[in-house]
Amino acid sequence: MRLSRRLTATAALATASAVVLAGCSTGGDTGSSDEPITLTITTFGTMGLDDLYAQYEADHPNITIKATNIDTGGNALTDWKTKQASGGLPDIQAVEEGWLGSVMEVSDTFTDLRDYGADDIKDRWVDWKVAQATDPNGRIIGYGTDIGPEGLCYNGKLFEAAGLPSDRDSVAELFGGTDATWDKFFEVGEQYHAATGKAFYDQSGFVWNAFVNQQPEGYYKKDGSLNVEGNDTLKNFWLQLADAQSKGLSANSAQWDWGKGQSFVDGTFATFMCPGWMLGVVKGNTEAGGGDASTGWDFADVFPGGYANWGGSFLTVPSTSAHPKEAAELAAWLTDTQQEVAAFQAAGTFPSVKAAQTDPGVTGQSDLTAFFNDAPVGEILGSRASGVTAQFKGPDDALIQEQVFGPARTALDAGTADGETTWNQAIDLLHQLVG
Amino acid sequence: MTTLTDAGRDGAAREIERPRLTWRQRLSRADVKYSPYVYVAPFFVLFALVGLFPLLYTFVVSLNDWDLLKGQGDWVGFDNYVTELQDPWFWNSIGNTFSIFVLSAVPQLIAATFIAAVLDQNLRAKTFWRLSVLLPYVVTPAAVALIFSSIFSEDYGLVNNLLGSLGLDPVLWKHDTLPGHLAIATMVNWRWTGYNALILLAAMQAVPRDVYESAALDGAGAFRRFFSITLPSIRPTFIFVLITATIGGLQIFTEPKLFDATNATPGGAYHQYETTTLYIWNMAFNQDRFGRAAAIAFLLLLIIVAIGLVNYVLSKGIASSEVKVARDRTRRRLERHRDRQLAGAVASTSAPTSAPTSGEPRS
Numbered sequence: 002m003r004l005s006r007r008l009t010a011t012a013a014l015a016t017a018s019a020v021v022l023a024g025c026s027t028g029g030d031t032g033s034s035d036e037p038i039t040l041t042i043t044t045f046g047t048m049g050l051d052d053l054y055a056q057y058e059a060d061h062p063n064i065t066i067k068a069t070n071i072d073t074g075g076n077a078l079t080d081w082k083t084k085q086a087s088g089g090l091p092d093i094q095a096v097e098e099g100w101l102g103s104v105m106e107v108s109d110t111f112t113d114l115r116d117y118g119a120d121d122i123k124d125r126w127v128d129w130k131v132a133q134a135t136d137p138n139g140r141i142i143g144y145g146t147d148i149g150p151e152g153l154c155y156n157g158k159l160f161e162a163a164g165l166p167s168d169r170d171s172v173a174e175l176f177g178g179t180d181a182t183w184d185k186f187f188e189v190g191e192q193y194h195a196a197t198g199k200a201f202y203d204q205s206g207f208v209w210n211a212f213v214n215q216q217p218e219g220y221y222k223k224d225g226s227l228n229v230e231g232n233d234t235l236k237n238f239w240l241q242l243a244d245a246q247s248k249g250l251s252a253n254s255a256q257w258d259w260g261k262g263q264s265f266v267d268g269t270f271a272t273f274m275c276p277g278w279m280l281g282v283v284k285g286n287t288e289a290g291g292g293d294a295s296t297g298w299d300f301a302d303v304f305p306g307g308y309a310n311w312g313g314s315f316l317t318v319p320s321t322s323a324h325p326k327e328a329a330e331l332a333a334w335l336t337d338t339q340q341e342v343a344a345f346q347a348a349g350t351f352p353s354v355k356a357a358q359t360d361p362g363v364t365g366q367s368d369l370t371a372f373f374n375d376a377p378v379g380e381i382l383g384s385r386a387s388g389v390t391a392q393f394k395g396p397d398d399a400l401i402q403e404q405v406f407g408p409a410r411t412a413l414d415a416g417t418a419d420g421e422t423t424w425n426q427a428i429d430l431l432h433q434l435v436g
Numbered sequence: 437m438t439t440l441t442d443a444g445r446d447g448a449a450r451e452i453e454r455p456r457l458t459w460r461q462r463l464s465r466a467d468v469k470y471s472p473y474v475y476v477a478p479f480f481v482l483f484a485l486v487g488l489f490p491l492l493y494t495f496v497v498s499l500n501d502w503d504l505l506k507g508q509g510d511w512v513g514f515d516n517y518v519t520e521l522q523d524p525w526f527w528n529s530i531g532n533t534f535s536i537f538v539l540s541a542v543p544q545l546i547a548a549t550f551i552a553a554v555l556d557q558n559l560r561a562k563t564f565w566r567l568s569v570l571l572p573y574v575v576t577p578a579a580v581a582l583i584f585s586s587i588f589s590e591d592y593g594l595v596n597n598l599l600g601s602l603g604l605d606p607v608l609w610k611h612d613t614l615p616g617h618l619a620i621a622t623m624v625n626w627r628w629t630g631y632n633a634l635i636l637l638a639a640m641q642a643v644p645r646d647v648y649e650s651a652a653l654d655g656a657g658a659f660r661r662f663f664s665i666t667l668p669s670i671r672p673t674f675i676f677v678l679i680t681a682t683i684g685g686l687q688i689f690t691e692p693k694l695f696d697a698t699n700a701t702p703g704g705a706y707h708q709y710e711t712t713t714l715y716i717w718n719m720a721f722n723q724d725r726f727g728r729a730a731a732i733a734f735l736l737l738l739i740i741v742a743i744g745l746v747n748y749v750l751s752k753g754i755a756s757s758e759v760k761v762a763r764d765r766t767r768r769r770l771e772r773h774r775d776r777q778l779a780g781a782v783a784s785t786s787a788p789t790s791a792p793t794s795g796e797p798r799s
Contacts, residue, residue, distance in 0.1 A: 075700055079721050086504045086726070103724075107505045255610070257698035260592040400722060403700030411705035415611055433525070434723060 049348030143315030243420025262290030
């Protein structure tokens, strides 16, 4: 008797919970706007979005944002690939320009943001940013966050010690102003080296990146075929880099490490390739190495070889997201004018939104301007962005950059092999890794 | 039909001898017969899910031109295996794996044995010392790798600073092959020496103390006692430690992965310390070639199985030679005993009818 009563009770409980569960699932299906929703977002590096999440949560009480930030773009790429293959993608995935080629290979696994109003807002970005995020079928799969117009970071104190001009305008003039060439850059470098005996730039990798990104066609031609072997423009610049290395212009620092920032402080090198988002990296590393604004870093409105763009990101909504509508709304909000201004102030990520580029919040004073000797970094970046054109990125762009030219560049900087040898080494690697 | 009737008759014949089992009896019989299988089932079910299935799935993947992002491609049979066996980077990774394995396992086991021997002495605060050697094992490998990566940093690292203050040239730990292998082996050693020492210590504690006492009375010094008593006594445990060190050594991943974490190429700029597990990871997640990565994983499995077999044969050889030594010793003693008896018998009867037949030299 006791047993059967207990059984009845259990059965009643089970029925009750089934009803409750059913009630829950019906509630989920109707999708009322007050329903609590958790949105996950994965970003990388310093994108300057962290403070914005709390603001969005405050305006939308039913939304909770769970953010993950991965230290570098390379690690973020691995993370994305792993999850793309095995599941577990967030509602919003930040994608870097360098691996956009891989993303476009599987663009049908991303939500077409035109379903959620992309057409209404696409005029807010510079044209080429939207074009980059549009797949061959015309689907817009990402909203642009920042772009990476490149200017030249230099250390004014070290320039002065070497007897070179140290104020921004004279430095821009020194490198050739609007006609700045790489030849001139290496020439000044030799002058600096002759005066101080020290290296001019941290390592050859970023210089190489800048040059490749500057070309109308980089590692790939516009038609999608490889553009490395037999490319005399690239090879000649490679040999020029090797020559500069042999003259002591490269400090051969470990990139993305720089002795935990110490190389930025102890005068190991005097110039640095600076796309907008790199300004935050320079500041962060200098501070980690024990330096501050008085270390002497400055930012000039000039770049060897003309306008260049390195990187910049997009916010995408993978089609696996359970809340594509809310995710698209958040992505659109995060890439709106005021938010891009705030991100710039936090991390120096230069806006891809036109209205934000001229916003006083970007052109005015900030922590960054204070660090860079009161340089008007926003204005300078706006000027550096004006002549940028988008370059086609192929499916293996990131792999070629990192695993084909990475080892060859390391050998070149270490001085263990000459330009011709390291170039051939890169071509061999290209055949092995890409085909 | 005949078999059925036969069986029926057979059963009927038995029934005469034994009464028909009740339902309860049959149940308890089934319990005895089948329950053990039910008890061990959880392991096998779990193993099938998380061990066997992935293994077979990996094999299927390895037979396809499988892309990480785009999924299953064309069926290519064993092409991936052929490609890998001809790929210099595959052999590079195998070479690195074995080099790092030898550089870590050999010093590690020697050091562990001596640390264990020291801990086996009558020390004050025994537990403190024993726990101390285990401390590195508690630290996660990622943290170890980060700390050692900083110590072996080329420009600002502790080791190169020390070398510099001695007037020596800095060593390119992250660009040269052998220094890189040494640095990674150092991490592995730092983590595993104490652990192995404790296992060996447990074996040493089991050696009877009176053996040492009588050896000491016979005039054997500390070293003689160590080499003639301790080492032979802990041989089975030593073989166990050797096998686990081998398996671990062939799967080193975290240390080389994080040693130069900011480098875009895993395992060093020139893949100079890229172990096979790291190579698999690179192939799968940087080059997107899932099929080839699966093929390498299978090749690594074959290598580990082969080494396991070598270990098995070796340890079997050692074990059987131990038995042989014991058997020989017994036989010799018996023969000596028989000889003496015979000699006694011969002396008493003074009739030399049979000489000792054994050709075994006496010792």
